[in-house]
Structure formats: C-alpha cells, structure tokens
Amino acid sequence: MADYDYDLFTIGAGSGGVRASRVSAAHGAKVAIAEEFRVGGTCVIRGCVPKKMLVYGAHFAEDLEDCQKFGWEIGDAKFDWIKLRDNVLADVDRLEGAYTDTLESHEVDIFKERARITGDHEITLESGKTVTAKHILIATGAHPRMPECQGADLAISSNDAFHLDELPKKIIIAGGGYIANEFAGIFNEFGTKVTIVNRGDQILRGYDESVRDRLLQISMTKGIQFRFNTVFEYIKECPDGGYFVKLSDCEEEHVDLVMFAVGRVPNTKDLGLDSVGVELGDNGEVKVDEFSKTNVDYIYAVGDVTDRVQLTPIAIREGQAFADSVFGDREPYAVDHGCIPSAVFSHPPIASVGMTEGEAKNTLGGVKVYQSDFRPMKNVLAGRNERSLFKMVCDAADDRIVGIHMIAPEAPEMMQAAAIAVKAGLTKADFDATTAIHPTMAEELVLMR
Known part of the structure; x- marks a missing residue:
C-alpha cells in the first residue's frame, strides 16, 4: 500500500461514502474522500431528513384542527413557511457539521x-x-430525473422544494412514486392546491394494492387531485407570474409551480469511469457484484449510484x-437485499416489508391474507373519518409471514419491529400467541383475522 497516496479514495460523501470511509479508517486504512457539493449527501442535505422535518411541520395542520375535540382552544393559528424553511436548513447545516466531524475524528x-x-x-x-489510491469507492448517489417536454427547465425538482421563498397557491407535481406523494401531502397540509400528474395508471407501483388504493382515497378526500395516464405537452411562463401548463387530457391551466418527481438517475457522468473501463448499466448505474465490486478489480461502488435499492439504510x-x-x-460478506422494509411519509404514511399479495400469489401459489380495517381511536374522538389498514400475507403451506x-399514523x-419478525421467518401463530398492548394501533398486528 506504500506505493499509493491512500489505501482508499472515496468519491462522494453521502451516507454510504461516509460510512465506508469512517469504518475503513477505523480498520487502519489511510482514507480520503471528495465531495463536490456538501458532506452528508442526498439524505441529509436534500432528501429524507429535511423532508421528514417538513412532514412533521405539515402534521400540525391536522393536529391543530383535531385538538379542539380534546379540549384545546388555539385561537388564530398562523403558519410561517419561511420560519420552518430556515429552521430546517439550519439543522441541515448542523448535520453536515456532524458528518464532517465524524470523518475528521477518524483522520479522513x-x-x-x-x-x-x-x-x-x-x-x-x-x-x-492528482493522487493515487489502492482502492477507489464510487458513492456519488443519484439526482432527480427531469423529463423532456417543452419548458421542462421551468419546473423544479424535489431538491429545490426545500429552498422556496414562498409557498405556491397551486402546484402540479409530476410522478406517482413516494417523493411525489410525500410532497403532495406536505404542500396540501400547508394550504396549497395540489394536483398529481402520472403518466401511468397507479400510484406507488411496487406497494401492495390495498394500501396504495387506501392512500389514493384518503388523499382525494383531503383535496389532492390526481390525473392518470397523462403527460405534459408544455410549460410556459406567464407574464403575470406563474406558469401556463398544458396536459394531454385537459385544457391549458395556470399554476404557481410545477415540480417533477419522476425518479432518480445515478451520478456517473464525467467521473472518468470510462477511462478505466468500468461497466455501466442502461440507466447509467455502476454495475457491481454482490460484494459491491465493479468489473475493475480495485474499484467498488455503493448506494444509489448502483441503482440496486435507492434507500439510505441500504447505502449505509x-x-x-x-x-x-x-x-x-474478517471474511468478506455481502448485504442481503431481500425483505427490505420501507416507508412512504405520506399523509397518512405507508410502511411495508416483504411480498405484496400479488407477488406472493405469483411466487408461492397459495397464500392466506389477514386484514384489520379500523378507525384509530384518536380519529374517532376528533371526528375524522380516516381509516387505517393493516394487511398480513402468509404462505399457505407453512403459515410463515x-x-x-400498513397505512396508518406512525406506520x-x-x-x-414487525420487519424483524418477517425477516426472522415467524408465523401467523407466533403473532397470535403474542399479547396485545392495549389500547394501541400496533395491537392490530397480533389481532388480525
């Protein structure tokens, strides 16, 4: 290793790159990391962390309404977007400093x-x-995909949503995935009129049909509009502010903002990977084996840039x-990408682990499905008709979950905890034998019939 400046050089200081660099240094390696934007990457700087803070802020809209049935008198409540925005961005600065301190404390x-x-x-x-390294790790993440249509450059991406100087009165969000639905819920709770435009015929492809249909029903009840099988024809600036938008299924309309949330593209452009023959996939992703190694023996890649599973915990x-x-x-080991739990921080949120009912039927043949469809206690007293849904899918052959x-508050x-049970291969009988904690929503996990 003395022939190189570093044992490891990591390109990209997001969640995966920081973890890899810190742990490698702890193992005794001499490590360097390069980041062209900000230490922390998508999750910390412009993704799941600041977005979750906005979700928390948005939840107060309903809480302030519901609390009156619980005896609270609030008066004239007002929302200050700039105050929330600046507080969130300040905490992002704090987290960037913490990530930087972690690297520096390990002499990276x-x-x-x-x-x-x-x-x-x-x-x-x-x-x-110019420096040299025995091993190179690519951890550059991904960026929002911006579709091609006339005026597409006038739209914002999810990255830009954290920096708005004012909330739009009316917004169109393109996409049907978790980012589109999460921001739709956030903007809607802040009082924006929201329309989701999806070129397909369903939201949240890959999630169980029952929970995604429930979210669609609840979102529409909350006032979010949906247009399916629809594409953008053009976006034009309006001289008086805002934009004229023409969709394929309706007349031109005026909106304050358009946001694209139609997927993410791996950041591999102009990294020089072609100069050493690193193989890329059709979406520009770095192709790796189960140990995150590329076809070039000393170059590895982790996280979103590999396009295996674009989730922060997986990158880590x-x-x-x-x-x-x-x-x-220790002996080399690979990450198990099976049975990964995930969440959509919509209003209300969705959480999922394992196979959907459709996937289980196609894979296993015989399945047993158990459900609990209920109105949470808090919603009952608040007079909110929103219902939650829990669903358990089991292999009919051995009762294994x-x-x-689920779609429910705090899902x-x-x-x-439920994901641990599924990963461990527990059965419906194991859940049935567990005493419920009452009164909670979580008790429905052991009471489903």
Whole structure:
C-alpha cells in the first residue's frame, strides 16, 4: 500500500461514502474522500431528513384542527413557511457539521471539490491535484430525473422544494412514486392546491394494492387531485407570474409551480469511469457484484449510484460491508437485499416489508391474507373519518409471514419491529400467541383475522 497516496479514495460523501470511509479508517486504512457539493449527501442535505422535518411541520395542520375535540382552544393559528424553511436548513447545516466531524475524528482527508478517475488507480481533483489510491469507492448517489417536454427547465425538482421563498397557491407535481406523494401531502397540509400528474395508471407501483388504493382515497378526500395516464405537452411562463401548463387530457391551466418527481438517475457522468473501463448499466448505474465490486478489480461502488435499492439504510449497510470486507479482519460478506422494509411519509404514511399479495400469489401459489380495517381511536374522538389498514400475507403451506403492509399514523414506527419478525421467518401463530398492548394501533398486528 506504500506505493499509493491512500489505501482508499472515496468519491462522494453521502451516507454510504461516509460510512465506508469512517469504518475503513477505523480498520487502519489511510482514507480520503471528495465531495463536490456538501458532506452528508442526498439524505441529509436534500432528501429524507429535511423532508421528514417538513412532514412533521405539515402534521400540525391536522393536529391543530383535531385538538379542539380534546379540549384545546388555539385561537388564530398562523403558519410561517419561511420560519420552518430556515429552521430546517439550519439543522441541515448542523448535520453536515456532524458528518464532517465524524470523518475528521477518524483522520479522513476531506477534499471539498469534484474528483475524477483519470488513470489506473489515479484520481484528479478539480483543483488539479492528482493522487493515487489502492482502492477507489464510487458513492456519488443519484439526482432527480427531469423529463423532456417543452419548458421542462421551468419546473423544479424535489431538491429545490426545500429552498422556496414562498409557498405556491397551486402546484402540479409530476410522478406517482413516494417523493411525489410525500410532497403532495406536505404542500396540501400547508394550504396549497395540489394536483398529481402520472403518466401511468397507479400510484406507488411496487406497494401492495390495498394500501396504495387506501392512500389514493384518503388523499382525494383531503383535496389532492390526481390525473392518470397523462403527460405534459408544455410549460410556459406567464407574464403575470406563474406558469401556463398544458396536459394531454385537459385544457391549458395556470399554476404557481410545477415540480417533477419522476425518479432518480445515478451520478456517473464525467467521473472518468470510462477511462478505466468500468461497466455501466442502461440507466447509467455502476454495475457491481454482490460484494459491491465493479468489473475493475480495485474499484467498488455503493448506494444509489448502483441503482440496486435507492434507500439510505441500504447505502449505509453496503458501505459498512465494503469497509469490513476490504479492510477488516474478517471474511468478506455481502448485504442481503431481500425483505427490505420501507416507508412512504405520506399523509397518512405507508410502511411495508416483504411480498405484496400479488407477488406472493405469483411466487408461492397459495397464500392466506389477514386484514384489520379500523378507525384509530384518536380519529374517532376528533371526528375524522380516516381509516387505517393493516394487511398480513402468509404462505399457505407453512403459515410463515411473507409480507406486512400498513397505512396508518406512525406506520413506519410500528413496521420497524414487525420487519424483524418477517425477516426472522415467524408465523401467523407466533403473532397470535403474542399479547396485545392495549389500547394501541400496533395491537392490530397480533389481532388480525
């Protein structure tokens, strides 16, 4: 290793890159990391962390309404978007500092500039400095996909939503995935008139049909409009402010803002990967094996840039496994990408783990499905008719639980523990034998029939 400047050079200081660099350094490696934007990556700077803070802020809209049935008198409540925005961005600054401190405390050299691979084991920084490394890790993440239509450059992405100077009165959000539905719920609770436009015929493809249909019903009840099988024809600036938008299924309309949330593209452009022959996939993703190694023996990749599973906890696990396997005193190991729990922080949120009912039928043949469709106690007293749904999918052959899906307040908090049970291969009988905690929504997990 003395022949190189570093044992490891990581390009990208997001969740996966930071974890891999920190752990590699803890194993004794000499490590450097380069980040052209901000330390922390998508999740910390412009993704799940600040978005969850906006979700918390949005929940107060309903809480302030519901609390009156619980005896509270609030008076004239007002919402200040700028105050929330600035507080969220300030906390993002704090988190960036914490991530930076973590790297520095492990003696990782940080280069706050763009880096490219320019030769065998060679990295050139934007400043012109050239270094060498025995191992190179690509952890550059992904960026929002911006579709092609006339005026597409006038739309914002989810990255821009955290920096708005004012809330739009009317917004069109393109997309049917979790980002589109999450921001639709956020803007709607803040008083914006929201329309989701989807070129397909369903939202949240990949989630169980029952829970996604329930979210659609609830979202429409809350006032969010949906247009399916629809595409943009053009977006034009309006001289008086806002934009004229023409969709394929309706007349031109005026909106204050258009946001695209139609997927994410791996950040592999101009990294110099072609100069050393790293193989890329059809979406520009870095192709890797189960140990996150590319076809070039000393180059690895983790996280969204591989387009395997674009979730922060997966990037962290992949970064940990890489560091332990390459620099740790143990046998190499791979991350299990099966049975991954996930959540959509919509209003109300969705949480899921394992197979959907349709996937289970196609894979296993015989399945048993158990459900609980109920109105949470808080909603009953508040006079809110919104109903929650829990669903359990079991293999008919051995009673093993192969999937749990729910839409309910705090569903992601409940799902974390339930996911352990599914991962461990527990059965419906194991749940039935567990005493319920009453009164809770979570007790429905052991009471489903």
